[in-house]
Amino acid sequence: MATKLSSLVFWLREYQVLSRYRTQWFLASLFLVLAAGATLAVPLAFRGLVDAGITSDAIDLQFIYLLLLAVALAVLTASRFYMMSWLGERVVADIRQRVFKNVLRQSPVYFETLQTGEVLSRLTSDTTVVQTLVGSSISIALRSLLMLLGGMAMMLITSTWLASVMIVLLVLVVLPLWAMGRRVRKMSRASQDKVADTSAMAGEVLNAVTTVQAFVRESYEQKRFDTAVEIAFSEAKKRMAARSLLTALAIMMAFGVIVFVLWIGTRQVTAGAMSLGELTQFVLYAVFIAGSIGALSETWGDLQRAAGAMERLVELMQAEPALADDTNTLKSAPSHQVQQSKTLDRADALVLNDVTFSYPSRPDFFAMHHVSFVVPQGGRYALVGTSGAGKSTLFSMLLRFYEPKSGKIEIFGRNVSEWPVSDLRHRIGIVPQEPVIFAASAMENIRYGRLDASDQEVIAAAKTAHAHGFISALPEGYSSFLGERGVRLSGGQKQRISIARAILKNPPILLLDEATSALDAESEREVQMALDTVLPGRTSLTIAHRLSTVMRADHIIVLEDGTVVEQGRHETLITQGGLYARLAKLQFT
Numbered sequence: 001m002a003t004k005l006s007s008l009v010f011w012l013r014e015y016q017v018l019s020r021y022r023t024q025w026f027l028a029s030l031f032l033v034l035a036a037g038a039t040l041a042v043p044l045a046f047r048g049l050v051d052a053g054i055t056s057d058a059i060d061l062q063f064i065y066l067l068l069l070a071v072a073l074a075v076l077t078a079s080r081f082y083m084m085s086w087l088g089e090r091v092v093a094d095i096r097q098r099v100f101k102n103v104l105r106q107s108p109v110y111f112e113t114l115q116t117g118e119v120l121s122r123l124t125s126d127t128t129v130v131q132t133l134v135g136s137s138i139s140i141a142l143r144s145l146l147m148l149l150g151g152m153a154m155m156l157i158t159s160t161w162l163a164s165v166m167i168v169l170l171v172l173v174v175l176p177l178w179a180m181g182r183r184v185r186k187m188s189r190a191s192q193d194k195v196a197d198t199s200a201m202a203g204e205v206l207n208a209v210t211t212v213q214a215f216v217r218e219s220y221e222q223k224r225f226d227t228a229v230e231i232a233f234s235e236a237k238k239r240m241a242a243r244s245l246l247t248a249l250a251i252m253m254a255f256g257v258i259v260f261v262l263w264i265g266t267r268q269v270t271a272g273a274m275s276l277g278e279l280t281q282f283v284l285y286a287v288f289i290a291g292s293i294g295a296l297s298e299t300w301g302d303l304q305r306a307a308g309a310m311e312r313l314v315e316l317m318q319a320e321p322a323l324a325d326d327t328n329t330l331k332s333a334p335s336h337q338v339q340q341s342k343t344l345d346r347a348d349a350l351v352l353n354d355v356t357f358s359y360p361s362r363p364d365f366f367a368m369h370h371v372s373f374v375v376p377q378g379g380r381y382a383l384v385g386t387s388g389a390g391k392s393t394l395f396s397m398l399l400r401f402y403e404p405k406s407g408k409i410e411i412f413g414r415n416v417s418e419w420p421v422s423d424l425r426h427r428i429g430i431v432p433q434e435p436v437i438f439a440a441s442a443m444e445n446i447r448y449g450r451l452d453a454s455d456q457e458v459i460a461a462a463k464t465a466h467a468h469g470f471i472s473a474l475p476e477g478y479s480s481f482l483g484e485r486g487v488r489l490s491g492g493q494k495q496r497i498s499i500a501r502a503i504l505k506n507p508p509i510l511l512l513d514e515a516t517s518a519l520d521a522e523s524e525r526e527v528q529m530a531l532d533t534v535l536p537g538r539t540s541l542t543i544a545h546r547l548s549t550v551m552r553a554d555h556i557i558v559l560e561d562g563t564v565v566e567q568g569r570h571e572t573l574i575t576q577g578g579l580y581a582r583l584a585k586l587q588f589t
Contacts, residue, residue, distance in 0.1 A: 021087060028083035032139065035076035036146040038069055040154060043284035045069060047277040080139060088135020092127045099123060099316045106319060108401045120203060121196035122316060126309035129192075133306035141299040144292035151285040151292065158282045159274060162265055166286070169257040170293070173250075184246060187239040188305040192312065194232035201228050250293060258286045347413025349509055349539040350375035350398070355407035357390075357397060357562075367393040369562040370407070375555075377412075377508075380535055382542045382550035384580060385559035391543045392433070393562075395511050398541075399425060411509070429507035433514040433543075435498035437486025442471045443478040445486075445497055449504035458504060464534060465500035467493070503534055510535070512542040524549070547584050556580065 045066045103119055155163035205212060205221050212221055265282055268274050274282075357368040368390045375381045383391045396402050397409060400421055409416040411424065429449070438445055446458045446467075453461075459478065462468045470493050474480035486494045502510060512531075528549060531540075544550045551570045558566035558573065558580045566578045573580040 021090065024083055024087055024090075028080060028087060028139070029142075031076050031080035031083060032142055033146065035073060035080055036143055036150060038073040038076060039147065039288070040150045040285075041069055042066070042073075043154070043281045043288075046284060047281040080143075084139040085135045088131045088133075091134045092131040095127055095130060095313055095317075096123055099127075099313055102317055102319060108396070110319065119316065121199035122309075122312050125195055125199070126192060126312055129302075129305050129309040130313070133302055137299040137302040137306070140295050141303075144295040144299070147288050148292040148296070151288040155282055155285045155289075158278055158285070159265070159268075162261055162268075162282065165264070166257060166261045166289075169260070170289075173253040173257060176249075184239065184242050187235070187242055188308045191232065191235040191239045192305070192308055194228075194235045196312075198225065198228045198232050201225055250296075251290075255290055258290050262286060347377075348374050348410070349377045349379065349412060350541070351408075351410040351413075352394075353408045353410075355397070355404045355409060357393060357402065357404050359393075359402070367562050368397075368404075371559075371562070371564055372407075373557050373564060373567065375539060375541060377539055378537050380540050380542070380552070380554045382544055382553040382556045383559060384544060384547065384550060384556055384583065386579075386583075388561075389559035390562040391559055392513060395430065395513055395541075395543070398509075398511065399428060399430065427507050428509045428511060429502040429505045430511040431495070431498050431502045431513060435486070435494040437482055437489065437494050437497060439482070439484045441476075441479050441481055442474065442497065445482060446500045446504055449501035450506070453504055458500075461500045461504035462496075464503050465496045466529075467496035467500050470496075499531075508539060510538055510540045512540060512544075514543055514545065547580075547587050 099119075100123065152163060152167060155166065202225060205225070212218060262283060265274070265279050269276060269279050351374050353372050355368055355371045356366060358364070358366050371390070371394070383394065385391055393402075397404060398411070398416070400416060400419070403417070411419060411427070416424065438448065442462075443455065443458055446461055447453050449461070450457075455478070459468065462471055462478075470489075471478055471480070474488075480488075482488050482497075486497070489497070524546075532552070542550055542553065547570075550556055553570070556566075556568060556570060556573055557564055558578070560579055566573055566576065566580055568576070574584055575581075
């Protein structure tokens with residue numbers, strides 16, 4: 001309870017939910033109060049009708065009064081509905097934007113324990129629950145509360161003794177209902193977690209649908225998903241049963257109290273202690289109170305669900321990234337900054353000094369162990385080794401996706417930890433082993449490397465990456481939609497789009513992670529020729545299993561089990577007869 005409450009308080013305070021839209025909240029509250037006032041005035045009109053009598057000369061005026069009340073109630077209720085609905089949509093839009101913004105800041109280690117489908121579930125289903133609360137339930141709850149309090153006040157004015165009896169009995173009814181509401185909240189959180197599990201599973205399977213179909217595992221995955229859905233449905237049934245019982249008890253007990261009090265009231269009318277109009281007025285207010293209690297019990301269930309949903313959303317909004325992008329890192333040391341600017345041009349591009357690293361999920365396994373080497377500016381260096389030797393891990397550390405456990409990494413003479421993350425990544429371009437193609441056009445996919453690039457610059461980068469030919473052959477050329485994850489392209493074409501993107505970025509350091517792994521021999525030769533025109537004068541570090549792609553490298557670093565075992569040029573390493581020579585023999589023989 002305390003955690004959920006603190007989450008709601010954090011959301012209201014930190015994101016200024018009330019103050020940011022104070023005008024809209026004020027108008028919504030004003031319309032709400034006026035609509036409740038108009039509703040509470042209706043029993044007074046009926047009391048006048050009953051007491052005056054149908055044959056009275058004032059009957060026409062009483063009906064005009066009722067008609068005006070109906071018009072006012074309609075206008076005010078519609079205005080209240082619009083303002084609250086607007087607030088619900090606006091607040092949920094803000095939540096989605098803030099959650100997505102914070103999730104984008106997280107390092108890869110964050111997603112080792114949180115599935116993408118889980119985040120998507122919170123962005124959709126959980127925010128929908130909050131939207132229902134803000135746009136509808138809060139309005140209904142406040143209106144019902146006003147009707148409850150206003151109705152009780154008017155009942156006290158009409159008959160103090162009868163109203164007092166009803167209020168005491170209602171208090172005795174509310175206490176057990178409040179206790180049951182806490183249980184419903186726990187069930188709501190469990191139900192939402194199970195729904196998120198199904199979304200995560202569906203997202204994982206759909207992202208790998210070709211693999212699923214290739215292994216003929218459709219039935220297997222369907223059974224897994226069916227099981228997850230049934231578990232979620234079972235949790236939902238428990239929540240619905242508890243909420244239904246809560247609602248039934250609330251209505252039954254509330255109406256039981258009202259019927260008992262009205263029985264007493266009819267005896268007072270019979271005894272002449274109150275008029276029929278007063279009893280009619282009292283009955284109508286009692287109906288309002290009963291309806292308000294029923295509505296409050298419904299919205300209380302919505303509040304339980306929203307509190308659980310908001311807790312899950314606040315977890316994402318509060319999550320601190322492993323690396324803060326502090327652009328003021330160097331402002332506290334101006335002399336050091338000046339020194340860096342003077343030495344930047346002549347410092348080595350990359351320096352690794354006794355670097356050791358293990359992944360947070362596998363702390364006892366060293367992916368890199370006491371690795372040291374230097375890459376000068378403009379150097380074409382290559383990383384070679386068996387799978388799992390630590391090559392891709394090194395790239396992740398250079399991009400600061402992970403921090404070394406010990407040792408030091410310097411980039412252009414500055415410790416990697418001193419670089420603001422964005423500044424560092426602006427200076428590094430990467431062509432990953434598995435190219436990422438967005439569901440957009442070819443032009444937009446390449447322009448992702450530099451968003452302000454002109455069409456001519458994009459086309460020039462594509463030509464350099466030898467991608468211009470197949471892009472031009474697409475139905476709409478550079479405007480052609482490439483499909484989700486680039487399904488309309490071959491593996492080699494995706495890789496060349498990725499290379500064009502990195503070329504367009506034009507960074508001083510270029511990381512190539514198996515950049516030609518998906519290419520056939522002819523395409524590999526074309527891309528290699530393109531890289532030969534791009535890489536001279538630019539620092540590059542290439543991971544390659546195909547040793548033909550690194551033969552022209554200035555220096556080759558051979559890794560095995562996270563340790564540097566050999567260094568040198570291709571010819572030198574061949575003569576040494578070590579791991580590189582064995583790999584070369586396997587490939588070139």
